Every structure is written in C-alpha cells, then in structure tokens.
Amino acid sequence: MLLIETPNADDVLLSKYNSDAFMDFTFWSEHVFLYNSNNLSCLVETNGYETIINTQIQRYNLANHLYWLAYNKPCGHLKWQDLSSPELDDAYARKLINLKKADTLWYMARRIV
Numbered sequence: 001m002l003l004i005e006t007p008n009a010d011d012v013l014l015s016k017y018n019s020d021a022f023m024d025f026t027f028w029s030e031h032v033f034l035y036n037s038n039n040l041s042c043l044v045e046t047n048g049y050e051t052i053i054n055t056q057i058q059r060y061n062l063a064n065h066l067y068w069l070a071y072n073k074p075c076g077h078l079k080w081q082d083l084s085s086p087e088l089d090d091a092y093a094r095k096l097i098n099l100k101k102a103d104t105l106w107y108m109a110r111r112i113v
Contacts, residue, residue: 002049004107008056009034012101013068021072037100040107049109056102058093 009015013022035043041054060076063083067076077084096102 002109006105008105010036010101011103044109048112050112051109053108055106056097057104057106058096058102061089062092
C-alpha cells in the first residue's frame with residue numbers, strides 16, 4: 001500500500017487567485033516536485049501501482065483565502081472567524097475539491113502484483 005499526502009500544485013491560491021504572497025510563504029522549495037491530481041496519478045501508476053483513492057482535502061476556509069488576498073498573510077481563519085460558518089466552510093471546500101483546486105492531495109494506491 002502507498003499513501004501520499006502532499007500540497008496541490010493547483011491550489012486555488014496559486015492557480016486561480018494568483019497570490020504571489022502565498023507562493024512565497026508556502027514551503028514549496030521543500031518539495032522537489034509539485035503535483036496535481038493528474039500527474040501524481042500518472043507517476044504512481046507508471047511505477048506499478050493501481051489507484052484506490054485520488055482525492056483532495058481543503059484544510060483552510062474561505063476567510064483564510066480572503067485574508068490572504070486582502071493582506072498577503074495567513075491566519076484569516078483565526079482573525080476573520082466572523083466570516084466563517086460550518087455550512088460556508090463545507091460548501092467552499094466541496095467546491096474547491098470538485099474543481100481540483102483544494103490545498104492538499106490525498107492519494108492511496110496498491111502495488112500491482
């Protein structure tokens with residue numbers, strides 16, 4: 001079994017909102033390669049694994065993203081809690097996951113024998 005959790009190269013703050021501050025802040029240099037759902041799947045399957053789960057997780061909410069866009073800083077999920085609710089956060093996360101623009105890739109595969 002293979003389980004991978006890694007930042008998404010197609011994170012909405014990078015691919016749609018074009019936040020240079022977020023790009024500079026994030027530890028992208030710690031990752032030799034950045035993956036999205038498609039190229040991670042290709043990499044794993046090319047190396048003899050079959051996909052079991054290829055999904056995404058959204059860890060940070062809309063308030064956090066709005067704060068990044070307004071102030072070029074993290075912590076909007078803490079500072080702007082009044083712009084957050086479970087319903088809004090869940091809807092935003094579902095939308096980003098459906099668009100394949102969530103912040104984290106979550107992938108499970110098994111070795112083909």
